[in-house]
Amino acid sequence: MSVAQNLIRSARFRAEREADWRRLEAIVTKAERRGLKALGFDEAQAMATLYRQAMASLSMAREISLDRALLAYLEALCARAYLAVYAPQERLGGMIGRLLVVGIPGAARRLFPLILISYAIMALGGLAGWMLFQNDPTWYDTLMPAGMAGGRGLESSREELLAVIYSGQEAQSGQLAAFASVLFSHNARIAILIFSLGVLACVPGTVLTFLNGLTIGAFVALHADRGLLYDIVAWLSIHGVTELSAVVIACAGGLHLGQAVLFPGEVRRRDALRRNARDAVKLALLAALMLVVAAALEGFGRQLIQDPGARLRTGLAIGALWVVWLGLSGRGRAGRGLT
Numbered sequence: 001m002s003v004a005q006n007l008i009r010s011a012r013f014r015a016e017r018e019a020d021w022r023r024l025e026a027i028v029t030k031a032e033r034r035g036l037k038a039l040g041f042d043e044a045q046a047m048a049t050l051y052r053q054a055m056a057s058l059s060m061a062r063e064i065s066l067d068r069a070l071l072a073y074l075e076a077l078c079a080r081a082y083l084a085v086y087a088p089q090e091r092l093g094g095m096i097g098r099l100l101v102v103g104i105p106g107a108a109r110r111l112f113p114l115i116l117i118s119y120a121i122m123a124l125g126g127l128a129g130w131m132l133f134q135n136d137p138t139w140y141d142t143l144m145p146a147g148m149a150g151g152r153g154l155e156s157s158r159e160e161l162l163a164v165i166y167s168g169q170e171a172q173s174g175q176l177a178a179f180a181s182v183l184f185s186h187n188a189r190i191a192i193l194i195f196s197l198g199v200l201a202c203v204p205g206t207v208l209t210f211l212n213g214l215t216i217g218a219f220v221a222l223h224a225d226r227g228l229l230y231d232i233v234a235w236l237s238i239h240g241v242t243e244l245s246a247v248v249i250a251c252a253g254g255l256h257l258g259q260a261v262l263f264p265g266e267v268r269r270r271d272a273l274r275r276n277a278r279d280a281v282k283l284a285l286l287a288a289l290m291l292v293v294a295a296a297l298e299g300f301g302r303q304l305i306q307d308p309g310a311r312l313r314t315g316l317a318i319g320a321l322w323v324v325w326l327g328l329s330g331r332g333r334a335g336r337g338l339t
Contacts, residue, residue, distance in 0.1 A: 125213020198254015237315025253283035
């Protein structure tokens with residue numbers, strides 16, 4: 001077929017159907033700008049019908065090798081119409097709300113056994129750090145990174161430790177604020193590493209979680225040795241319940257990825273990783289959210305609340321709020337497959 005004949009055929013093909021294409025284009029443009037809710041019943045029905053007709057026209061145009069400009073136009077129009085008809089119409093706010101109400105809590109409940117295991121790993125590390133200090137206090141210098149010590153070490157007296165727990169001397173020394181900042185940065189890095197390294201057969205993430213527990217255990221043991229166990233637990237509780245839980249949850253997400261490597265089941269490891277990543281990523285998002293909340297608590301809550309009893313109650317109450325949200329939110333909707 002000559003070029004002239006092809007152009008004539010394309011022009012005829014287009015003239016017979018162009019009115020419907022233009023109408024479909026107008027309806028799709030309205031849906032893109034104002035949403036499907038802006039369409040009337042007749043417009044929505046016409047869009048579905050015209051979309052099917054446009055797809056048939058595109059298929060025919062490809063078979064008879066019409067000119068490229070017409071093919072490009074139809075391909076673009078059909079792609080836009082497909083998105084308008086079939087793509088999810090939920091707005092960003094709705095997607096975030098569904099993630100917070102259903103997605104993240106559902107993932108936390110499904111992976112609750114791994115979360116418990118992660119808590120146990122950190123608790124064992126804390127117990128080991130405590131016992132090592134009790135057996136030989138010089139372990140403190142080995143277990144506590146110099147940048148995290150905040151000036152507190154084996155030579156610190158009870159009065160010096162008290163000076164950085166309560167804000168009367170904190171404003172002058174700045175040691176507590178510096179330690180809090182370093183501790184948050186340390187735990188944020190640890191959480192990222194624990195999650196990302198979990199895919200390596202779970203081992204690195206488990207070790208890092210245990211080592212984090214060792215550090216906390218030795219730190220608490222130092223204060224307990226000076227008769228300040230209640231004070232340091234109360235000081236840590238306001239942000240620590242949230243911040244350390246974030247590390248634990250990141251560990252659980254990493255373990256879930258590691259399970260796909262160790263026990264892929266009857267599918268390929270690549271497919272098992274893709275499957276497990278759905279819930280693991282939700283736990284990573286939860287850990288990130290908890291770290292942000294912990295930073296706010298660290299920056300304001302602890303400075304505003306000086307009574308150790310009030311600090312402890314606040315930390316436990318915040319922990320209870322996390323449990324209620326993750327344990328109860330979206331249960332009915334999760335049952336309908338909306339996770």
